[in-house]
Each structure stands twice: as C-alpha cells, then as structure tokens.
Amino acid sequence: MNPLQFLSCEECTNRPKSLFSCLSAEEARQLDPIKTMRHFKRRELVFTSGKKPSGLFCMSSGYVKVFQTGLDGREQIVRLSGPGEILGYRALLSGEEYVSSAQVLQDSRMCFFDKWAFFQFMENKIHLMRRIMEWLCQDLRTAEERLRQLAQKPVRERLAETLLILGKTFGKSVKMGIKIEIRLTRQEIAELAGTVLETTVRHLSEFKRQKLIRFEGKCLILCDEAGLRKIARQN
Amino acid sequence: MNPLQFLSCEECTNRPKSLFSCLSAEEARQLDPIKTMRHFKRRELVFTSGKKPSGLFCMSSGYVKVFQTGLDGREQIVRLSGPGEILGYRALLSGEEYVSSAQVLQDSRMCFFDKWAFFQFMENKIHLMRRIMEWLCQDLRTAEERLRQLAQKPVRERLAETLLILGKTFGKSVKMGIKIEIRLTRQEIAELAGTVLETTVRHLSEFKRQKLIRFEGKCLILCDEAGLRKIARQN
DNA sequence: CGACTGGTTGAGTGGTCTCAAGTCCTGTGG
DNA sequence: CCACAGGACTTGAGACCACTCAACCAGTCG
Numbered sequence: 001m002n003p004l005q006f007l008s009c010e011e012c013t014n015r016p017k018s019l020f021s022c023l024s025a026e027e028a029r030q031l032d033p034i035k036t037m038r039h040f041k042r043r044e045l046v047f048t049s050g051k052k053p054s055g056l057f058c059m060s061s062g063y064v065k066v067f068q069t070g071l072d073g074r075e076q077i078v079r080l081s082g083p084g085e086i087l088g089y090r091a092l093l094s095g096e097e098y099v100s101s102a103q104v105l106q107d108s109r110m111c112f113f114d115k116w117a118f119f120q121f122m123e124n125k126i127h128l129m130r131r132i133m134e135w136l137c138q139d140l141r142t143a144e145e146r147l148r149q150l151a152q153k154p155v156r157e158r159l160a161e162t163l164l165i166l167g168k169t170f171g172k173s174v175k176m177g178i179k180i181e182i183r184l185t186r187q188e189i190a191e192l193a194g195t196v197l198e199t200t201v202r203h204l205s206e207f208k209r210q211k212l213i214r215f216e217g218k219c220l221i222l223c224d225e226a227g228l229r230k231i232a233r234q235n
Numbered sequence: 236m237n238p239l240q241f242l243s244c245e246e247c248t249n250r251p252k253s254l255f256s257c258l259s260a261e262e263a264r265q266l267d268p269i270k271t272m273r274h275f276k277r278r279e280l281v282f283t284s285g286k287k288p289s290g291l292f293c294m295s296s297g298y299v300k301v302f303q304t305g306l307d308g309r310e311q312i313v314r315l316s317g318p319g320e321i322l323g324y325r326a327l328l329s330g331e332e333y334v335s336s337a338q339v340l341q342d343s344r345m346c347f348f349d350k351w352a353f354f355q356f357m358e359n360k361i362h363l364m365r366r367i368m369e370w371l372c373q374d375l376r377t378a379e380e381r382l383r384q385l386a387q388k389p390v391r392e393r394l395a396e397t398l399l400i401l402g403k404t405f406g407k408s409v410k411m412g413i414k415i416e417i418r419l420t421r422q423e424i425a426e427l428a429g430t431v432l433e434t435t436v437r438h439l440s441e442f443k444r445q446k447l448i449r450f451e452g453k454c455l456i457l458c459d460e461a462g463l464r465k466i467a468r469q470n
Numbered sequence: 471c472g473a474c475t476g477g478t479t480g481a482g483t484g485g486t487c488t489c490a491a492g493t494c495c496t497g498t499g500g
Numbered sequence: 501c502c503a504c505a506g507g508a509c510t511t512g513a514g515a516c517c518a519c520t521c522a523a524c525c526a527g528t529c530g
Contacts, residue, residue: 093369096376133364152309198519434485
C-alpha cells in the first residue's frame with residue numbers, strides 16, 4: 001500500500017460523525033495496524049447476500065446501496081451509505097451471513113477491518129460497544145418507520161418521502177433548491193421507494209410538471225420541499 | 236407486593252430464552268431488588284408512542300403487540316412479543332421516545348426494571364451488552380426482511396407468510412396442524428400483514444376453502460403448512 | 471455505425487382499497 | 501330467560517392505483 005494514501009483513523013475527517021468518534025486519539029491510532037484500504041469502482045459489489053462477513057467496512061468516500069433481492073429478482077434497497085458510515089456490521093456482530101448485498105454507486109474508498117482483530121479491539125471498550133448499540137438502535141428505528149411507510153402509504157407518497165430523505169441525507173443546498181449529490185437511476189429510486197421503474201418515472205415527471213423537482217444533467221434537485229412534504233403527508 | 240407472587244429472575248422459567256440467559260445466578264439475583272412486578276389486562280397499553288421510557292419491561296406471561304399508528308389512524312404491527320421477551324429496549328437504549336405503542340393481547344405479567352438502576356446494572360457487564368447487541372441485530376434483520384416482504388409481495392403472499400410466522404413463533408403442534416395460541420382479531424392479522432380488514436377476511440376464507448387453515452372456536456390452525464409456504468413463495 | 475443503457479409513454483388488466491349492507495356472536499341488563 | 505347493543509366478521513360492488521407488457525426515444529461507448 002502506498003503510504004501516501006494511508007490515512008490514520010485518528011485524523012480521518014469522517015471520524016467525528018463515524019462510529020469511532022467515541023474513541024480517544026490513542027485508541028483511534030490502535031485501529032491503524034488492523035486496517036487495509038480498499039478501492040471499489042461504480043457497480044462493484046462490496047459484499048453479497050449469503051456470504052459470511054470476514055470483517056468490517058468503514059466508508060471513507062463514495063456511496064453504496066445496500067439491497068436485498070426478492071425471488072422474482074426485484075431488488076429492494078434497504079439503505080444508502082456514505083462517508084463515515086459502517087458497512088456490514090449487523091451480520092458481523094450477529095455472526096450470521098449477510099442478508100443483503102452492497103453495491104457501489106460512486107467510486108468508493110473504504111477501510112477494511114479484519115473480523116478477529118476488530119473483535120479483539122472492541123473487547124473491553126465499553127464506550128465503543130455503547131456506540132455500536134446506539135447505531136443499531138438508530139437503524140432499527142429507521143427500519144421500523146420505513147416498515148409502516150411501506151405498508152400504509154401509496155407509491156406516490158412513498159416516492160415523495162424518498163426524495164425528501166435523499167435530500168436530507170445526501171443533499172446540498174444550492175440556489176433554488178436542494179441538490180442530491182448521488183447519481184441514482186430511476187430504477188434505483190424505484191427500489192428505494194419499493195415500486196417499479198415505470199411507476200417511478202410517471203410520478204417523477206408529474207412532480208417535475210408541478211415544479212416540485214427539476215433535473216440538472218443527471219442530478220436531481222428538489223425545488224419545493226414544502227410541496228413534496230405535503231404529498232408525502234409528513235408532519 | 237405479595238412475596239408469594241415474587242419470582243426471582245434467577246429461577247424464572249423464561250430466563251434461558253431471555254436476554255438474561257447470559258447472566259450468572261449471582262448476577263441474576265442482583266436484578267431482583269431493582270424490579271417490580273406489573274399486571275396488565277387485555278387491551279391495556281404498556282407504553283405509548285411519543286412518551287419517554289422510564290424503564291424496561293421483561294415479559295413473564297401473556298402477549299403484546301407493538302404497533303405504530305399512521306396519519307389516517309391505520310395501525311401497523313411491528314412485532315408481537317411473548318414470555319421471555321423484552322419490551323421497549325430500543326427506545327430506552329437510544330434515549331429517545333417510544334416510536335411505537337404496545338398493547339396487551341392477553342392478560343400479561345411483566346417485570347419492570349427502572350431505567351437508571353438497569354443502566355447501572357448493565358455497566359461493566361460486557362456479556363450482557365453483547366447479548367443486547369445480538370438481540371438488536373436480530374430485530375434489525377427481521378425488520379429488514381419484512382421491509383422487502385412488504386415492498387415486494389402482494390397481500391395474498393404476505394398474509395400466508397404472516398400466518399407461517401405466527402405458527403413458527405406462537406404455534407403449538409396439535410393433531411392435524413399447528414395451533415396459534417394467541418387470540419388475534421382479523422383486524423390485527425391485517426395490521427400484521429400490512430393490509431385492511433376486508434382483504435384479510437377474503438383471503439382467509441379462501442385459504443379455509445382450500446383447507447390450508449381452519450378455525451376451532453377463536454383459534455386459528457394451520458393445516459397445510461407446505462401449501463401456505465407455496466403461496467408465500469418461501470424457499 | 472450498431473449495441474447498449476437509461477428514460478419515457480401508452481394500453482390494458484388485475485389486485486387491493488373503500489364504501490356499504492348485512493350476519494354472527496357475545497356479553498349485558500331488564 | 502330473552503332482547504338488545506355492540507363488536508367482530510362476512511360479502512358485494514365499484515373505483516382506482518399500480519403493475520405488466522410493449523414500443524419507442526436519447527444518449528453513450530466501442
């Protein structure tokens with residue numbers, strides 16, 4: 001590995017918002033010897049459903065989608081992850097196989113921590129375990145809320161809500177709206193909202209006609225957040 | 236409290252399958268002074284969405300449903316819990332309000348652990364924290380699988396799957412099938428499967444005509460598990 | 471240039487929801 | 501004991517939303 005490319009966990013810009021924010025500088029440095037840097041290109045799979053995890057990924061840059069595949073081949077995106085986020089910790093902690101797969105949306109750099117080395121590191125670090133528990137709780141909460149959303153809301157509302165979540169999580173304020181930085185296909189938006197491609201296209205064009213959203217090149221921009229929120233019947 | 240009614244956590248018959256199975260006899264006894272026994276009648280609410288948790292419930296007997304209410308008043312059951320299971324730990328651990336409510340389906344007895352006393356107890360008990368993490372992982376996994384199920388499967392399949400899950404979790408083998416011990420209304424089955432009452436009734440009668448299920452009094456019995464599994468397109 | 475990927479639109483259909491009427495069951499009070 | 505109220509359950513009819521299938525367009529890349 002090129003030492004110039006190597007970045008200590010201690011100095012990582014993502015650390016404040018990452019799982020490792022709870023570590024002391026000294027502890028963070030202890031992570032360095034057990035990690036390796038990995039690069040993934042768009043479309044590459046980070047891990048696949050059914051496989052046993054051999055370690056933990058901490059995203060340095062880029063974006064990935066975590067999804068499950070149904071019997072008919074239809075995919076459901078469980079969540080999107082970006083810099084500072086952890087990949088595959090659910091399966092690792094529970095000692096099971098991955099139930100989801102993870103695919104890279106934008107060229108990504110990740111730190112990989114070997115399973116056993118990480119477990120050893122975690123041993124006796126109560127603050128880290130607490131923090132992991134918090135993340136699990138958070139993920140569980142989100143999952144349960146999406147559960148209701150999927151069960152009760154019609155596609156149109158779900159789609160509006162999906163856009164809002166995208167804006168909140170990956171959006172940057174630009175003039176006249178919120179720009180969603182990740183490049184997502186309609187298909188992927190559909191998989192997030194739990195519907196099919198064509199329905200998504202139809203509703204998106206409707207939203208566009210209503211000036212709720214617009215496109216700049218490949219990028220999606222939310223122009224009228226309040227309007228979308230009204231459709232999503234949030235708040 | 237009547238000492239005759241008091242049962243030490245150490246000797247609790249639910250302990251082997253509970254969160255506290257990882258505790259030593261000595262540790263389990265330490266739980267006794269910080270718990271109080273509570274009784275709930277059918278229909279009673281154990282906690283409600285929006286409130287801050289003041290402690291943790293461990294179910295001794297009975298069954299509860301944990302659900303979320305949508306804007307239109309429609310309810311979505313997140314999970315059912317029975318003896319040995321923990322209620323409200325997600326909100327407690329993350330220090331948030333409850334996002335769900337819990338209602339008693341069958342008269343229940345629960346042990347209640349005060350929030351601070353429990354946190355103090357958990358402090359430095361790495362094995363307990365590990366175990367909690369495992370449960371969180373498990374719940375997260377189930378939630379994510381249901382996510383896909385809800386997003387992708389039509390109601391008929393979801394309903395069949397719901398029945399199978401009920402059978403697996405709360406069913407007892409009887410002659411000619413699996414008897415589901417909990418008394419659930421059609422409305423509640425609908426809320427589990429993420430649909431409405433009428434649709435549930437229609438499909439259930441269809442299942443009955445096809446001799447996949449039958450009713451004995453109020454109880455639901457699964458006669459043809461393989462048939463249901465085929466409809467649910469499991470495996 | 472053709473192949474390919476991503477996006478768009480149309481037509482048709484079927485599943486699910488809604489509204490509405492009615493039945494069955496159970497518990498309650500006269 | 502019966503009458504009755506209310507809840508749970510059942511069934512029907514109609515509307516509509518979302519899915520499927522299919523054709524087609526617009527870039528992009530080799």
